[in-house]
Amino acid sequence: MKIEWKVQGESAITLKAFLKTKYISKRLLAKVKYQGGRLEVNGELSRVRKCVSEGDVVSLCLPDEVGSDSLEVSNEPLNILYEDQHYLIVNKPSHVASVPSSLYKNHTMANRVKGYCLRQNYRYKTVHIVTRLDKDTSGVMIFAKHTLAHSYMDRLLKQKQLYKEYIAFVDGDLEKEWGLINKPIDRMPGSIIKRQVLKTGKASLTEYWVTKKFKQLTQVKIQLHTGRTHQIRVHFSDIGHGLVGDDLYNPKSNEYRIERQALHCSTVSFTHPFTETKLSVVAQLPADLNKLSNLLESENG
Template sequence: MIFNWTFTGTDPQKVKYFLNRQGISRTLLKKIKYHGGAIKVNDQDVTVLYLLRSGDRLTVLLPVEEPLERIVPSALPITVVYEDPHFLVVDKPAQVASLPAHLYPLDTMANRVKGYYLRQGYSNQVIHIVTRLDRGTSGLMLFAKHSYAHAVLDQELQHHQLHKTYLAFVAGQLVHDHQMITFPIQREAGSFIKRTTGASGRAAQTEYWCVRRFQNATLVKVQLHTGRTHQIRVHFTAIGHPLLGDHLYGGPQTEGLERPALHCQQLRFYHPFLKREIKLTSALPDDLMALEQSLANQSN
């Protein structure tokens, strides 16, 4: 993939500093240098130390990426919410893991997206997951289609410029209409999976707004300000309101619900190549719509 810029600065600037401002990291520059990429100014090969002058045309050719053989393509379909040459956003169903692991080696979103890339005939079949979701969580998942797109959105994540909004059904009626939960999160002693809150944990911030109160549950909109493992599930458990269906954290079991009642409803990020914000939404899946109706009926 090729990217072009025209340098308009009044003072000369090294190529590496200009590209860093465009989101091309040092790691990606090394890949360009050693793995078949190229950097040209006015159609001539240059190094990253070359001084750009006003009017220079800078071209970067990204190297071909080798796909990981351990990610086996799946023939199962995906639901595409948004796609362009740089990004793919899909609607992940519940009970599908994001990446292959020992328990789920084949049928994950990475496998399904790789199969989709193959069926579409895309030359780059490397899987770049920008925002992953827990296996039991449904909703919007963002993939980058090349390493440059991934690097730019990683920077957005680090600077809290990429936003995900969730809907969750939690046990009981929350007292506050709006609250920020700030308990640090750490791994629970003796468990590789479970997390808990604790003073020695990593800083975590979860903001929520009540959307609808039921007799024995509350529907909340949740905005994450940090990205800790199981953060929403752990934080609502810590305040005494675990997610419905979340057996790992003691959430009440509900008929017809086989997973935590959590859905990534909205995704918002700045598109660095189109120079505009992308805002996407996903409707509640069938099991959570049925849950909402059931809770409403119980409250009448």
């Protein structure tokens, strides 16, 4: 993988200093040096002490990534929403875990992506997971194809420049058309899975907009401003409007017999770290939530 930049508006600086402006870490430079990568200026092999100036073309050739044998291959299908040489963005179905665990060792999204990369004969075999979803949440998931692409996306996440929108169906009638749920979340004492609102927890902020009102339920659009485990599910349960079908946080809600929490990551938006263009990727509402929406519409008359 070759990444290129044209030096612009710079008086002479070292290649090392220029690469620092591109957030290239010392660790990655070491991998380039010792694991088969290459640094070039205007097509010629160069050292980091070399000076570059306006108009020079800097090329960073990344070494191949072998990947881990511990991650099994799955040939289950992928619904690909967007793909380029740096990123693979997919539509995760419900009932599929994002990554392997003691409960789900294979056929997770990570296993599926590894299988896809092998079938495509990509040089980069490591699976870089940028965003995750709960097993029973559907929607957009982002994978990076190489370590630099992953590093850049992690930086966007830390700077809150990667925007994720969700669609959810919640119990009851939300009084406000728009709201912010600002309540700290921590692990529930005695549980390795459940979370709850606790004063001692980490700051957690969820923004929502009411998009449709039904007789007994409300459809909302949600944007997360923090990324805590089960954040949406915990916050809406805490304000008395738990998610439909959420057996963990709203177990008495499921008269509509939906087989998972009614939560879907519908959109991710960000500025592409390599092309610097704005990218928005959308996953349409899946069949089970469409069916629920149509049923609710019919009840409204």
